[in-house]
Amino acid sequence: MSRTNTGTVLGAAAICAALCGTVGAGEIESALVGKIRYDETPGWTLATRVERLPDGREKVAVRFTADEARQPPRTAFTLRFPLRDAVGRWHTGAGLGKNLRPVWGCGLTGSLADQAPVVSVFSDSNRNRGLVACSEALRRVHYYMGVVEETTEIEYRAVLFPEPEAPLASYEAEFLLDFRDVFYADAIRDTFAWYAQMPAYRVGDVPAAAFDPLYSFWYSYHQDVFAAPVEAECAEAARFGMKVAILDDGWQTDDHNRGYAFCGDWNVSTNRFPDFAAHVARVQALGLKYMIWYSVPYVGVKSANYARFKGKYLWFHAEHEAGVLDPRFPEVREFLIGKYEAAMRDWGLDGLKLDFIDAMHFQGPDPAVKENYAGRDIKSLPLAVDRLMTDVRARLQTIKKDVLVEFRQPYIGPAIRKYGNMLRACDCPMDPLMNRVRTIDLRLTSGEVAVHADMLEWDAGDTPEGASKQFWSILFSVPQISVRLAEIPASHRAKLKEMLDFWMAHRDTLVKGTLRPMRPDLNYPVVHAEGKGEQVIAVYDAGQVADIDRARGEDVYLVNATDATRLRAGGRRPPVLGAAA
Helix, strand or coil, X not given: CCCEEEEECCCHHHHHHHHCCCCCCEEEEECCCEEEEECCCCCCEEEEXXXXXXXXXXXXXXXXXXXXXXXXXXXXXXXXXXXXXXXXXXXXXXXXXXXXXXXXXXXXXXXXXXXXXXXXXXXXXXXXXXXXXXXXXXXXXXXXXXXXXXXXXXXXEEEECCCCCCCEEEEEEEEEEECCCCEHHHXXXXXXXXXXXXXXXXXXXXXXXXXXXXXXXXXXXXXXXXXXXXXXXXXXXXXXXCCEEEECCCCCCCCCCCCCCCCCCCCCCCCCCCCHHHHHHHHHHCCCEEEEEEECCEEECCCCCCHHHCCCEEEEECCCCEEEECCCCHHHHHHHHHHHHHHHHHHCCCEXXXXXXXXXXXXXXXXXXXXXCCCCCCCCHHHHHHHHHHHHHHHHHHHCCCCEEEEECCCCXXXXXXXXXXXXXXXXXXXXXXXXXXXXXXXXXXXXXXEECCCECCCCCCCHHHHHHHHHCCCCCECEECCCCCCCCHHHHHHHHHHHHHHHHCHHHHHHCEEEECCHHHCCCEEEEECCCEEEEEECCCCCEEECCHHHCCEEEEEECXXXXXXXXXXXXXXXXXXXX
């Protein structure tokens, strides 16, 4: 069913009123939540349509039109529904904070290079109790879902165009409402499948190598990288079955002081790597694919290119000593893409780790407005970032069809899945809890794109069982190892080989199977993965009961990721692996 409502909208006072909790000037009737209120803005006409989907979900479409291109209206949409038995709130940036919050303390932000504009509440029986998503995942959206004390309801509010945007004459967006009584993770996965059907967020191909275990040089070496030690470490990694290596910051500079003052020229340090192409070929001969890191928008003050791009920066990052390039300039996009193309061709690389695209945002007013967008062929910053990254992927694929491209949280929303095929948890060194939660969160939103853990490191003086918790915590994602393999104890080496062998033997189930992570409000204490004829269940809290349903896979593997020597499990006891097995 569908319904259309058309009205003329009022202005900034109504926006303020909506943000302060008063009723907006227009209403949309929803079969699922009743009235959806929206603000009015002069000079724009707003048409709405409500459609009930066959599975019980609802789409609310909104269309803004004006007589001429102008600044689009900053408009809030608000709805409420009963709280009832919900115990937590899930969104892509929740991390360890999945508790319910009041409306006055739960604001969120979504955009191309930030979180996805999806938020839901769930029960302690792992059931969906209400999910709302906005189709606008390129431009910035401010939104929340929080408790209204006075009415014991949940209120959802989304504000479109909360920051400067290029003039438009028309604009469309949709809100997806899901109140089905289904497993909460299924509601989230169905929502991201909805995004994937949209041309703006169509998911790219994912090479098989994106799912291969990987060695990262960041935590183990940081910037202290040179050809011979890198090759020796890659030889060690190959013996463990790792298939990909990422060389992080340091290949392009002789500096050891971190920061990004020397970024922007992207020339190999010949002191570290006298013949980079030959070095890459030697690593590839070991059986590893080779990727290198770039901080995409940063041009450091100590680079030769810093003066070249004067007037073409969005803002200056004083802490990093670098300007942030404005991709609305075609020469900026061409410069960046040309650098990546040359690296792939000249050095024979297999892929790139592209970092910090979240820095491409405004710090205050849009600097282009006072210049009347001079020199910029795209006026909208989000659309320019989208154009840059879309062209990067397309042009690199003309050089290497199965190019590997890694991005990391927080920029992990629907658009990122069309640029990258490896999405990594944000940095959380030696934090198994955060690594577990972030990788599980990513698994629920990433579809067929490979989800990678943050790099694993541990204390060489720890017991093998204690060190193993770093690995078991990220079992349902692709491991990135970042310890100096020749320097850890033999017992650690044996344990790491055992875990990697187990992971490889069950990889399809672990990272491509159906994932059922329990109790997000308790940081996923039990996680189930189901594949063809088998299931793997990891227990992270010894007080939890692992519910074994052999209809989901006759062969069951139970991973004990706790210090306990006994676990509670329903059904016939399966083989137990893990820290205290």
